[in-house]
Amino acid sequence: MSIPLCNPSTFASLLLPISTSLLSLTTTPVTNFSASVPAITRLTAPAISYTGLSFCNVTLTYTHPGQNDSVIVETWLPASNATANTTAATSPWNFRLLAVGGGGWAAGRYDFPYYGMKGAIGEGYATITTDAGLGSATTSREWALLSEGNVDLYKLQNLMSVSLRDVGEIGKEVARSFYGEKPRYSYWNGCSQGGRQGMMLAQRYPGLFDGILAGAPGIYWSEAMGGFEWPQVVMNEMGRWPYSCEVVAISKAATTWCDGLDGVVDGIVGDVDGCLEGFDPFEMVGTEIECDNLGGRTVEITEAAAVVVNKTWHGRETVEGKRRWYGLTPGSDLIANGLGVAETNCTSGSCIGEPNALGKDWFELFIAKSSTFNIQNLTHKELDRFVQASKQEFGSMADTVDTDLSEFARQGSKMISWHGLVDQLLAPKATEKYYQDVSALLPNTSDFYRHFEIPGLEHCLNGSSGNPTELLAQLRAWVEEGVAPESSPVNVTRLNGQTEARVLCPYPKKATFDASCTTGECWVCEDAARPPLAL
Ligand SMILES: *[C@@H]1O[C@H](CO)[C@@H](O)[C@H](O)[C@H]1NC(C)=O
Ligand SMILES: *[C@@H]1O[C@H](CO)[C@@H](O)[C@H](O)[C@H]1NC(C)=O
Ligand SMILES: *[C@@H]1O[C@H](CO)[C@@H](O)[C@H](O)[C@H]1NC(C)=O
Numbered sequence: 258m259s260i261p262l263c264n265p266s267t268f269a270s271l272l273l274p275i276s277t278s279l280l281s282l283t284t285t286p287v288t289n290f291s292a293s294v295p296a297i298t299r300l301t302a303p304a305i306s307y308t309g310l311s312f313c314n315v316t317l318t319y320t321h322p323g324q325n326d327s328v329i330v331e332t333w334l335p336a337s338n339a340t341a342n343t344t345a346a347t348s349p350w351n352f353r354l355l356a357v358g359g360g361g362w363a364a365g366r367y368d369f370p371y372y373g374m375k376g377a378i379g380e381g382y383a384t385i386t387t388d389a390g391l392g393s394a395t396t397s398r399e400w401a402l403l404s405e406g407n408v409d410l411y412k413l414q415n416l417m418s419v420s421l422r423d424v425g426e427i428g429k430e431v432a433r434s435f436y437g438e439k440p441r442y443s444y445w446n447g448c449s450q451g452g453r454q455g456m457m458l459a460q461r462y463p464g465l466f467d468g469i470l471a472g473a474p475g476i477y478w479s480e481a482m483g484g485f486e487w488p489q490v491v492m493n494e495m496g497r498w499p500y501s502c503e504v505v506a507i508s509k510a511a512t513t514w515c516d517g518l519d520g521v522v523d524g525i526v527g528d529v530d531g532c533l534e535g536f537d538p539f540e541m542v543g544t545e546i547e548c549d550n551l552g553g554r555t556v557e558i559t560e561a562a563a564v565v566v567n568k569t570w571h572g573r574e575t576v577e578g579k580r581r582w583y584g585l586t587p588g589s590d591l592i593a594n595g596l597g598v599a600e601t602n603c604t605s606g607s608c609i610g611e612p613n614a615l616g617k618d619w620f621e622l623f624i625a626k627s628s629t630f631n632i633q634n635l636t637h638k639e640l641d642r643f644v645q646a647s648k649q650e651f652g653s654m655a656d657t658v659d660t661d662l663s664e665f666a667r668q669g670s671k672m673i674s675w676h677g678l679v680d681q682l683l684a685p686k687a688t689e690k691y692y693q694d695v696s697a698l699l700p701n702t703s704d705f706y707r708h709f710e711i712p713g714l715e716h717c718l719n720g721s722s723g724n725p726t727e728l729l730a731q732l733r734a735w736v737e738e739g740v741a742p743e744s745s746p747v748n749v750t751r752l753n754g755q756t757e758a759r760v761l762c763p764y765p766k767k768a769t770f771d772a773s774c775t776t777g778e779c780w781v782c783e784d785a786a787r788p789p790l791a792l
């Protein structure tokens with residue numbers, strides 16, 4: 258089946274950014290397309306299922322002349338759907354562009370963002386993703402070094418910022434060529450690397466997107482990388498690498514101990530600061546647990562495990578004991594099946610550290626600039642120096658820390674950030690700090706930027722909390738109708754397995770349980786004291 262206008266000649270006079278040169282363009286009509294997209298893969302939108310959808314897949318490759326790069330951008334343009342029974346290329350489009358972000362070391366064009374795009378076309382968006390010139394690489398090991406000692410700065414720059422400007426401009430232009438008009442509104446939706454991409458767009462390319470959703474953003478990149486390896490360095494300095502089961506047991510005990518501090522026993526730590534102050538991991542030392550890592554054998558929780566957990570919760574500090582960054586929240590999963598920051602590898606009886614893969618690549622390849630350097634035995638002094646070097650060399654390229662969003666505000670754009678409070682990788686307080694610092698600089702920040710903390714949500718998805726599935730619709734209402742989100746619904750799973758509807762609140766408000774409530778609306782947003790975050 259053919260789709261009208263879904264052929265290369267439609268895109269023959271595409272106006273690309275002046276810094277780019279088109280290498281190739283393909284159009285693929287996709288008809289009778291079906292998808293079933295879970296909410297967690299859409300991050301901020303509900304699950305969607307459909308059959309019989311048609312779209313035009315326009316995939317183009319371009320280079321920045323002189324940089325010898327090759328960037329692939331893939332756009333899906335809704336063409337018709339079975340229910341509508343239309344054949345014209347115009348009617349099923351909702352007149353909007355929704356760009357989806359990447360994760361880990363990938364800018365886009367892999368399964369997770371493809372789910373996001375399937376969700377988007379199901380709602381009529383034209384949708385787009387970029388590989389930032391990194392191809393199908395899932396780690397940076399494939400591209401980071403041009404040769405020993407030499408980082409591929411253009412590829413890094415593409416990932417961190419330039420591909421984002423390109424994807425916005427190209428997306429609008431591809432849509433214009435196909436539909437005869439530019440998108441009326443353009444949105445960004447991403448988490449983690451994708452959240453950082455969204456923040457970078459707000460900071461560096463204000464006005465390119467009308468609305469940005471940035472989940473658990475990997476901003477303060479150098480500090481985030483330092484945080485990934487901090488627990489490993491604590492272990493290296495002690496020369497002790499506790500079993501993962503010990504760390505898991507302490508985290509679980511913290512969740513249980515702190516659960517009720519917010520007035521509701523539900524398996525979710527709502528009062529994370531009270532938990533950090535009140536729960537003492539050292540009280541767990543000597544407790545006997547059954548250890549998964551040892552086939553269920555009983556072990557005692559060691560002092561070393563308590564030290565690692567305590568230091569991870571308090572955040573990175575220098576050799577001199579100066580606190581440098583925020584820690585992960587008590588209760589977050591520091592092991593996380595290969596994703597966690599405090600993981601150890603205990604084969605043949607003795608344990609060694611298991612550096613977090615993202616931080617490992619960053620420090621070995623971009624800072625040490627060596628394909629053979631191994632951070633396995635990284636010292637505290639080395640970590641201090643590596644984070645400093647990271648800021649010196651890559652701060653403006655990667656850190657994504659500019660708090661002056663005045664031009665973004667002036668252009669009328671809106672941003673919503675969100676962060677799970679049991680994120681096992683990126684400290685929720687980093688995003689809180691960013692919001693505080695933007696607010697300190699720009700008095701009316703909540704007129705264009707709001708932040709939502711999500712108790713019980715892990716990194717981007719999973720945990721006791723569902724995803725904030727109304728935020729995309731709410732961002733649209735904010736951008737298009739001026740209706741700012743005063744709260745957002747969320748479903749949580751309680752200890753008994755039952756699902757409960759709650760609300761998320763724009764920072765600095767917090768959701769509190771109104772015990773005297775008689776209607777179903779027992780969770781309300783209330784003002785909360787949020788002292789400036791100190792380090
Ligand atoms: C469309 O796909 C469905 C399965 O999703 C299939 O049953 C149906 O035959 C297809 N229709 C056409 C016209 O290809
Ligand atoms: C879109 O086209 C590109 C280039 O041909 C291809 O790699 C990709 O798989 C296509 N995606 C879909 C959903 O057709
Ligand atoms: C990159 O450089 C190589 C060798 O000079 C050349 O063959 C290739 O066409 C260039 N690629 C791009 C995208 O410019």
Ligand SMILES: *[C@@H]1O[C@H](CO)[C@@H](O)[C@H](O)[C@H]1NC(C)=O
Binds near residue numbers: 342
């Ligand atoms: C769908 O389109 C076909 C071909 O144009 C037409 O015969 C049919 O009546 C349409 N069906 C509906 C429900 O509009």
Ligand SMILES: *[C@@H]1O[C@H](CO)[C@@H](O)[C@H](O)[C@H]1NC(C)=O
Binds near residue numbers: 337340
């Ligand atoms: C599909 O058709 C239905 C019925 O006309 C319409 O409500 C819906 O928005 C259409 N979806 C897309 C993606 O065009």
Ligand SMILES: *[C@@H]1O[C@H](CO)[C@@H](O)[C@H](O)[C@H]1NC(C)=O
Binds near residue numbers: 539568571574
């Ligand atoms: C936990 O770590 C913090 C930060 O390093 C430190 O101030 C505190 O003394 C530690 N707690 C214990 C009991 O060692």
Ligand SMILES: *[C@@H]1O[C@H](CO)[C@@H](O)[C@H](O)[C@H]1NC(C)=O
Binds near residue numbers: 602603
């Ligand atoms: C754990 O260490 C063993 C032996 O050094 C190694 O073969 C294995 O790949 C490591 N496991 C992981 C998950 O890194």
Ligand SMILES: *[C@@H]1O[C@H](CO)[C@@H](O)[C@H](O)[C@H]1NC(C)=O
Binds near residue numbers: 631632633634
């Ligand atoms: C780390 O230190 C241990 C003990 O000294 C040593 O066996 C191992 O080879 C070191 N690993 C690396 C990658 O240097």
Ligand SMILES: *[C@@H]1O[C@H](CO)[C@@H](O)[C@H](O)[C@H]1NC(C)=O
Binds near residue numbers: 701
């Ligand atoms: C902030 O908002 C208030 C009320 O809308 C307005 O009077 C004031 O001018 C704004 N301040 C700035 C700096 O935009």
Ligand SMILES: *[C@@H]1O[C@H](CO)[C@@H](O)[C@H](O)[C@H]1NC(C)=O
Binds near residue numbers: 718719
């Ligand atoms: C999240 O939960 C889903 C469904 O339970 C599971 O398949 C997936 O592996 C989990 N993802 C992560 C990153 O934990």
Ligand SMILES: *[C@@H]1O[C@H](CO)[C@@H](O)[C@H](O)[C@H]1NC(C)=O
Binds near residue numbers: 723725726
């Ligand atoms: C909560 O769950 C209900 C029932 O599954 C669903 O209809 C609703 O969309 C969910 N709300 C959110 C915010 O995810």
